[in-house]
Amino acid sequence: SINSERLWSRIMDMAEIGEIPRNGSRRLAMSQDDIDGRELFLAWCKNRGYQTFYDKIGNLFVRRSGTEVSALPVVLGSHLDTQPNGGRFDGMLGVLAGLEVLETLDDHKISTRKHIDVAVWTNEEGTRFQPAMMGSGVFTGTLSLPETLATKDSNGVSVSDELIAHGYDKGLPPGNHRIGRYIELHIEQGPVLEAEEKTIGIVTGGQAIRWFNVTLQGEETHAGPVPMASRKDPVPALARIIDLVFQIAEVDMASRATIGEIDTFPSSINVVPGQIQVSVDLRSPDESVLENMQQRFLEGIQTIAKANKHLKIEANCIWHSAVVQFDKDMVDAVRGAALKRDYAAMEIVSGAGHDAFNLARIAPTTMVFIPCKDGISHNEREYASPEHVEAGANVLLDTALQFAGK
Amino acid sequence: SINSERLWSRIMDMAEIGEIPRNGSRRLAMSQDDIDGRELFLAWCKNRGYQTFYDKIGNLFVRRSGTEVSALPVVLGSHLDTQPNGGRFDGMLGVLAGLEVLETLDDHKISTRKHIDVAVWTNEEGTRFQPAMMGSGVFTGTLSLPETLATKDSNGVSVSDELIAHGYDKGLPPGNHRIGRYIELHIEQGPVLEAEEKTIGIVTGGQAIRWFNVTLQGEETHAGPVPMASRKDPVPALARIIDLVFQIAEVDMASRATIGEIDTFPSSINVVPGQIQVSVDLRSPDESVLENMQQRFLEGIQTIAKANKHLKIEANCIWHSAVVQFDKDMVDAVRGAALKRDYAAMEIVSGAGHDAFNLARIAPTTMVFIPCKDGISHNEREYASPEHVEAGANVLLDTALQFAGK
Ligand SMILES: NC(=O)NCCC(=O)O
Numbered sequence: 001s002i003n004s005e006r007l008w009s010r011i012m013d014m015a016e017i018g019e020i021p022r023n024g025s026r027r028l029a030m031s032q033d034d035i036d037g038r039e040l041f042l043a044w045c046k047n048r049g050y051q052t053f054y055d056k057i058g059n060l061f062v063r064r065s066g067t068e069v070s071a072l073p074v075v076l077g078s079h080l081d082t083q084p085n086g087g088r089f090d091g092m093l094g095v096l097a098g099l100e101v102l103e104t105l106d107d108h109k110i111s112t113r114k115h116i117d118v119a120v121w122t123n124e125e126g127t128r129f130q131p132a133m134m135g136s137g138v139f140t141g142t143l144s145l146p147e148t149l150a151t152k153d154s155n156g157v158s159v160s161d162e163l164i165a166h167g168y169d170k171g172l173p174p175g176n177h178r179i180g181r182y183i184e185l186h187i188e189q190g191p192v193l194e195a196e197e198k199t200i201g202i203v204t205g206g207q208a209i210r211w212f213n214v215t216l217q218g219e220e221t222h223a224g225p226v227p228m229a230s231r232k233d234p235v236p237a238l239a240r241i242i243d244l245v246f247q248i249a250e251v252d253m254a255s256r257a258t259i260g261e262i263d264t265f266p267s268s269i270n271v272v273p274g275q276i277q278v279s280v281d282l283r284s285p286d287e288s289v290l291e292n293m294q295q296r297f298l299e300g301i302q303t304i305a306k307a308n309k310h311l312k313i314e315a316n317c318i319w320h321s322a323v324v325q326f327d328k329d330m331v332d333a334v335r336g337a338a339l340k341r342d343y344a345a346m347e348i349v350s351g352a353g354h355d356a357f358n359l360a361r362i363a364p365t366t367m368v369f370i371p372c373k374d375g376i377s378h379n380e381r382e383y384a385s386p387e388h389v390e391a392g393a394n395v396l397l398d399t400a401l402q403f404a405g406k
Numbered sequence: 407s408i409n410s411e412r413l414w415s416r417i418m419d420m421a422e423i424g425e426i427p428r429n430g431s432r433r434l435a436m437s438q439d440d441i442d443g444r445e446l447f448l449a450w451c452k453n454r455g456y457q458t459f460y461d462k463i464g465n466l467f468v469r470r471s472g473t474e475v476s477a478l479p480v481v482l483g484s485h486l487d488t489q490p491n492g493g494r495f496d497g498m499l500g501v502l503a504g505l506e507v508l509e510t511l512d513d514h515k516i517s518t519r520k521h522i523d524v525a526v527w528t529n530e531e532g533t534r535f536q537p538a539m540m541g542s543g544v545f546t547g548t549l550s551l552p553e554t555l556a557t558k559d560s561n562g563v564s565v566s567d568e569l570i571a572h573g574y575d576k577g578l579p580p581g582n583h584r585i586g587r588y589i590e591l592h593i594e595q596g597p598v599l600e601a602e603e604k605t606i607g608i609v610t611g612g613q614a615i616r617w618f619n620v621t622l623q624g625e626e627t628h629a630g631p632v633p634m635a636s637r638k639d640p641v642p643a644l645a646r647i648i649d650l651v652f653q654i655a656e657v658d659m660a661s662r663a664t665i666g667e668i669d670t671f672p673s674s675i676n677v678v679p680g681q682i683q684v685s686v687d688l689r690s691p692d693e694s695v696l697e698n699m700q701q702r703f704l705e706g707i708q709t710i711a712k713a714n715k716h717l718k719i720e721a722n723c724i725w726h727s728a729v730v731q732f733d734k735d736m737v738d739a740v741r742g743a744a745l746k747r748d749y750a751a752m753e754i755v756s757g758a759g760h761d762a763f764n765l766a767r768i769a770p771t772t773m774v775f776i777p778c779k780d781g782i783s784h785n786e787r788e789y790a791s792p793e794h795v796e797a798g799a800n801v802l803l804d805t806a807l808q809f810a811g812k
């Protein structure tokens with residue numbers, strides 16, 4: 001079994017990097033805080049003498065070598081970047097539990113046939129640079145390396161600028177580092193396991209995601225003297241777009257719709273906005289339902305555009321992550337591990353996107369979930385109990401050992 | 407008559423300070439660019455040997471002395487700060503035309519009985535620090551000096567911090583500098599004069615303004631796993647608030663409603679916002695109509711709050727600028743000056759707020775408007791023609807001379 005005190009104290013130590021009030025952490029992808037978090041992690045790895053390397057999109061890998069030198073590694077991993085107001089578990093758990101697995105094997109002097117690697121994927125959150133799951137997307141060929149390097153944040157800083165600034169630009173070509181299997185431990189980020197009083201979620205796959213940018217172009221003018229009828233004010237049409245998005249999510253209980261960002265320009269109390277930018281996130285566990293939601297959304301946008309000829313309204317899909325089914329044998333292995341240790345477990349479909357979704361396209365993959373308090377994440381008050389963290393890491397250990405072979 | 411080439415070239419020189427693309431200027435109140443604009447203006451004034459001084463809220467005054475040493479001055483003025491995407495005329499015109507009046511009198515060796523001062527009021531725009539017309543508000547006692555000094559921008563920097571940083575903290579107590587009369591030249595910022603093909607607007611007064619901050623408090627959570635029914639998402643209620651605000655403005659043709667700022671927090675594409683902040687600007691030339699609009703707005707907010715018990719919704723009035731009537735003799739003087747010079751003129755009520763509204767509460771005051779292209783301002787493409795600028799400055803000269811006395 002893993003050393004739960006060591007794992008917990010590492011999670012708490014990591015949370016101090018980029019700490020924000022109310023127990024939160026802010027380590028936006030490839031920011032100095034994200035780099036500092038990686039440095040802390042690397043120091044722990046080097047202390048144990050593990051070999052570390054990285055690739056051209058900044059994904060980090062740590063290896064505990066196996067006896068079969070040429071066999072493909074079993075990879076455990078997740079991410080160290082966070083949301084602007086992130087918590088202490090989303091991402092960090094999977095990385096630090098991966099390291100805990102390696103150290104536990106060392107503590108017990110257990111050697112494995114296959115290498116076991118821990119991966120830290122670049123920019124999983126997708127909040128600073130879009131899309132999410134960026135490092136694993138490039139690694140698996142879902143995203144193109146040159147286009148991804150050129151992606152800019154809202155201040156015009158590119159992924160490439162940051163990789164160069166932090167010395168992450170001289171890595172392996174992504175894909176050079178081939179992997180055998182992938183297992184990711186994560187908090188559920190939803191309310192199901194807690195409500196069902198389960199300790200372990202046996203993740204069978206993940207739902208589909210589509211992201212859109214909507215732009216409403218009007219004309220900046222003064223809030224006082226200009227008559228209402230002669231304004232090109234995009235705000236009334238914004239209300240129609242909000243109504244549209246939330247109607248679309250009513251198609252069934254499983255669908256989701258979120259508007260996380262609304263930016264008015266120039267953002268001045270006495271100026272009619274000249275432009276509004278809106279982000280839209282639509283999800284469904286059923287690919288055809290999401291397809292249908294997308295169609296209704298884009299048709300709805302056209303109807304709103306036609307009713308508002310004084311504006312220019314455009315919607316673009318900027319990301320699609322398809323429905324994922326995890327590998328049957330690996331899912332069974334997670335079920336077996338939970339059963340063996342008497343952890344209450346249930347099957348679950350992931351509502352959040354994870355790097356595992358990308359990895360599943362190139363190698364047998366699965367995930368392990370543990371509950372989080374009130375189903376809350378992407379929030380400083382995100383919390384998982386030490387008992388659940390320990391259970392998740394033990395299931396990760398057992399599943400890794402089963403595929404790496406003693 | 408004024409020297410129209412000199413005035414025009416000064417307007418263009420000022421526009422280079424804080425220049426932004428498409429002929430715009432950005433000199434947010436008390437920013438370094440705003441200070442640089444003041445320095446340029448002061449250099450022109452000192453070159454002519456005019457005495458300059460400032461007060462504790464950073465209002466700047468320039469004096470061309472009259473022969474009656476103890477008589478109260480005739481003050482011409484406006485502001486040098488701009489909107490984030492401001493133009494070249496809003497504010498600058500009144501200040502630089504004021505200086506042009508002083509220089510014209512010097513060029514023609516005309517002495518006046520009363521002093522003629524030019525005032526540069528601090529933070530007229532109200533975009534960085536609320537409310538608008540801040541410097542003149544403190545000067546006239548409408549706003550309290552200590553409260554105003556403590557006002558912070560969205561980055562937490564206070565007015566006082568900036569005044570100290572730029573050496574503007576050692577000035578006269580506001581009000582120590584007493585004034586006799588006030589005249590402000592400004593672009594109309596609306597479409598009326600252009601549509602009516604008039605050169606001069608004889609401004610009889612200004613409409614009432616109320617500003618509100620609305621806060622919608624929900625709970626940050628993940629855009630994927632959390633079911634729609636268990637979210638505390640403030641975005642659907644935002645649509646109801648937008649609809650409310652624009653319905654309220656339909657009360658009559660003269661009323662105005664604007665939502666210039668919408669800020670979602672933490673502003674991440676895959677996070678349900680935990681909070682939304684919305685600015686609301688309501689105006690009417692009829693005080694009782696605006697009173698009624700405010701009542702309907704606050705009642706509407708309560709109704710929306712009741713229908714959304716999972717959220718905390720609050721609206722606060724942060725500013726009220728009452729209806730203003732300018733001084734009859736001064737309005738007549740503007741009419742007379744336009745008539746004498748054969749400029750096509752008409753009476754008009756100001757839709758924008760101006761420092762003159764505050765000054766009107768302590769001294770006989772009036773304003774002169776000139777047309778601006780397409781009625782557009784608070785926009786880089788704001789434009790006034792050299793002919794209209796010249797005409798406005800000549801009316802300012804004649805009106806100032808009438809009250810200062812040769
Ligand atoms: N796990 C997680 O929060 N991923 C971010 C990608 C997404 O689901 O939006």
Ligand SMILES: NC(=O)NCCC(=O)O
Nearest residue numbers: 224270530531538758759
């Ligand atoms: N003139 C002008 O744009 N004033 C700003 C104050 C306001 O009317 O909102």
